[in-house]
Amino acid sequence: MNEETRWGLPNWIENLLLGRLTKRQKAIWMATLLALLLLVPGVDYHVGRDSFHMNLYPFPLMLSIFLFGRAGLFSIVVLLSLYHVVQVRLGFEGQTVLINNLAQFFLTLVIGLVCTSLVDAYRALYQGEKDLAESRNELLMSLTHELRSPLFAIRGIVRNLSRNIDKLSADEVRYKLNEAQAAIASINRDVEGLSQVFRVDLNKLEPQFQTIRASLLTEGVMKRHQPEFHPEHELVVEIASDCLVCCDPLLTQQLLDNLVLNSLRHTERGTVTLGAQDAGHEVKLTVTDEGPGIPPEDRERIFLRYDRGSRLTGEAGFGVGLYLVRIYCKAQNGRVELEDTPTGTRFAVYLRKGDESE
Known part of the structure; x- marks a missing residue:
């Protein structure tokens, strides 16, 4: 036949x-x-x-x-x-x-x-x-798996509030609503990460270069991570030198945001530090956490699309955040590196130093 x-x-x-x-x-x-x-x-x-x-x-x-x-x-x-x-x-x-x-x-x-x-x-x-077809199937399976947890969390919070609203204090209600907001924010970040991957695949990135101070970049990232969404973490900024960076501000803030989110997701508790310093003809932007670190065999693999490395098994997310970090760095003629630290992980992003005349 x-x-x-x-x-x-x-x-x-x-x-x-x-x-x-x-x-x-x-x-x-x-x-x-x-x-x-x-x-x-x-x-x-x-x-x-x-x-x-x-x-x-x-x-x-x-x-x-x-x-x-x-x-x-x-x-x-x-x-x-x-x-x-x-x-x-x-x-x-x-x-x-x-x-x-x-x-x-x-x-x-x-x-x-x-x-x-x-x-x-x-x-x-x-x-x-x-x-x-394999990528589509993998994505649909990931979508089903990854969105289930925050959706169940939101449903549980709403059900709890509807049944016990008269018994809960204002602080307890506020805490529950913050939990729901955090779950919604998690869904939003996952969907946004996937939409960014599709945009990268369909359209060649064309960065809009500007000269901007490093402190403005870190300030924009800090605004997207409110303390009430991460009560078990402390997010701090350490700027050794507030130098000028020649970059696309939106792409750079997005890649820093992805690095911070990666650290928050995979660090049980502790401090996540966002830093900036002069590195000769470049500016070095860093995100340092106090998590379990990344095994040597995973240091290259974690930057692949839909791959989250062995330390990330079972964690939330689609494994596109670090993939996008590398893509955004390359689009701006920069690079991202993993640096050794006594504890945890440090991602270092190197971008061209800006000039006030530009």
Whole structure:
């Protein structure tokens, strides 16, 4: 039964194009290829000794490309070259046939190159669609899992308030509402993080560079993290030198916000410090926490999209925050590094120093 694929091709043709064959199918196609390699030269020799004739070599050539890719193209071209060299040396080819065979050789080579390019493009398209589908499924699973906890928390808080509103003091009601606000803020940050990833994927980032003081950048980040949302943490700012930074303020505040949020999420309690200092021709912006730290094997992996590293297993979030930090740094010709600290983790962002004349 020939089932059609989403591109309208029979299933067996798509499997051949993609090299997605069972052992039995591969054995059948290999036998077919060997038969063609024996049959085509014989037919070519007997039919075309004295006249021009149809070029038959593209058939085994294309099958070889489907089975072995570029290696298949190279192998058939080499075999075809040897075949013609032998015929010339043994005097089996007249002038007419020699011209015909040379034309066949170059035509076969062109067909092979075109076929190889088309097969590579088809396989790349298929792999791209497969990766997109896997990424979409992974995202939907993460969305379901990550949003469930804060939504359940909000539902529990609202239910508790509706049942016990007359029994709770004003401070207790305020505390419950702050908890609900924190859960809503968590959902909002997760959704915003995902929307930023989609914007980055669909549109090339074009930073709007300005010269701004480091203190203004940190002040904007502090405003987004109110103490009542993080009562178990202390968020402080330590600016060694309030130097000028040449950056896109929105992108820079967003990447600092992602770093602070990462530290708050993965530090049980303690201080998260937002800092800035002069670093020669650059400005160094830092976010330091007192959490468990990041294992050496995770130091590169945590910047990948949807990857949260081993220390983050079971934590909230989609694993896009640090991915965006690196993207935003690169867009501004900067870099982000992990620095060793006695306890916890320190992320250091290096951006170009600004000039008052700019």
